[in-house]
Amino acid sequence: MTSSEPPPLVALRGRQRIAPFALVRVGDTAAAAEAALAGAVPMGGGVDLVDRMKFGERIERLMPLSGLALGGVEATEGGLRIGATTTYAALAESAEAARLAPAFARLVGGVANPRIRMKGTVGGSVMSQKPNFDVWPALMALGADLVFADGDGEARLPAAALAPDERRLLLAVEVPAGADARFAFDRSLRPIVSVFAGREAATGALRLAVGCAHQRPLLLRLAAGETDVAAAAAAALPPPKSDGLASSTYRRRMVGVLAARLARILPGPDAAS
Numbered sequence: 048m049t050s051s052e053p054p055p056l057v058a059l060r061g062r063q064r065i066a067p068f069a070l071v072r073v074g075d076t077a078a079a080a081e082a083a084l085a086g087a088v089p090m091g092g093g094v095d096l097v098d099r100m101k102f103g104e105r106i107e108r109l110m111p112l113s114g115l116a117l118g119g120v121e122a123t124e125g126g127l128r129i130g131a132t133t134t135y136a137a138l139a140e141s142a143e144a145a146r147l148a149p150a151f152a153r154l155v156g157g158v159a160n161p162r163i164r165m166k167g168t169v170g171g172s173v174m175s176q177k178p179n180f181d182v183w184p185a186l187m188a189l190g191a192d193l194v195f196a197d198g199d200g201e202a203r204l205p206a207a208a209l210a211p212d213e214r215r216l217l218l219a220v221e222v223p224a225g226a227d228a229r230f231a232f233d234r235s236l237r238p239i240v241s242v243f244a245g246r247e248a249a250t251g252a253l254r255l256a257v258g259c260a261h262q263r264p265l266l267l268r269l270a271a272g273e274t275d276v277a278a279a280a281a282a283a284l285p286p287p288k289s290d291g292l293a294s295s296t297y298r299r300r301m302v303g304v305l306a307a308r309l310a311r312i313l314p315g316p317d318a319a320s
């Protein structure tokens with residue numbers, strides 16, 4: 048390039064930015080779990096992952112999960128088990144979800160647009176750990192568990208305990224029986240803040256999962272009987288981010304406002320059990 052030539056236009060995002068990668072094909076869940084621990088990157092619908100690759104993120108070994116027996120929604124003794132590769136659309140249309148977790152199914156049925164709901168999976172949404180995605184904070188508020196492949200078996204983890212560097216294969220999520228009746232959410236200010244609330248059955252405490260306001264969604268817990276939920280939620284919140292959409296102060300205030308509204312419509316501690 049001579050000094051008189053204009054600099055080349057470098058697209059920030061595009062197929063041409065996807066670096067070469069090896070495709071890892073596995074025949075069953077056990078092989079997928081092993082490959083994930085060895086560094087293969089699982090792909091559910093690929094909505095988030097392919098987007099990141101188009102922005103230049105290097106993935107050396109890509110492992111599609113399609114074809115594995117990891118989808119499906121079923122009632123269990125403890126509640127509702129949702130397979131990791133269940134798409135939003137399948138979950139929103141599931142009769143079991145409508146029966147056992149109608150509010151959560153409604154949330155998932157309202158995410159994004161039909162194209163994304165046909166591709167995006169529950170597992171991909173959780174494991175991306177993105178601040179603006181709704182499924183993971185909703186699961187935190189519901190007191191749900193994440194079920195990972197672990198050796199020859201499964202390991203359960205409360206949704207809020209997911210580590211940023213988790214490498215195991217997510218098999219399913221489990222929503223406890225009855226939790227959905229004590230669950231409500233408000234996405235009306237998304238992507239400034241989103242708040243998901245759940246009442247603990249045993250204690251009446253309020254679980255508040257906050258999305259969009261930090262690097263990752265996070266969970267607050269307010270004791271049963273808290274009279275000023277707005278003030279208590281705002282005070283308990285670690286400093287929210289400031290960006291072109293909203294200041295940290297505004298986000299903190301709105302988390303309090305939405306939390307108080309949700310607390311009012313949830314069954315009170317007396318009705319918790």
Ligand SMILES: Cc1cc2nc3c(=O)[nH]c(=O)nc-3n(C[C@H](O)[C@H](O)[C@H](O)COP(=O)(O)OP(=O)(O)OC[C@H]3O[C@@H](n4cnc5c(N)ncnc54)[C@H](O)[C@@H]3O)c2cc1C
Pocket residue numbers: 088089090091092093094095096097112131132157158159160163166167168169170171172173174175179180181182215216217218
């Ligand atoms: C236009 C648009 C609008 C959107 N609107 C919303 C919205 O309103 N609300 C919302 O919540 N989301 C929204 N999204 C985000 C979308 O829901 C997610 O991108 C999608 O659910 C990710 O799922 P996936 O299966 O495609 O994940 P993938 O892209 O396949 O994977 C995401 C990450 O999870 C990992 N992963 C996937 N499956 C597993 C597994 N089983 N075990 C371990 N790791 C795994 C991958 O390695 C990757 O790191 C929107 C996206 C778009 C493009």
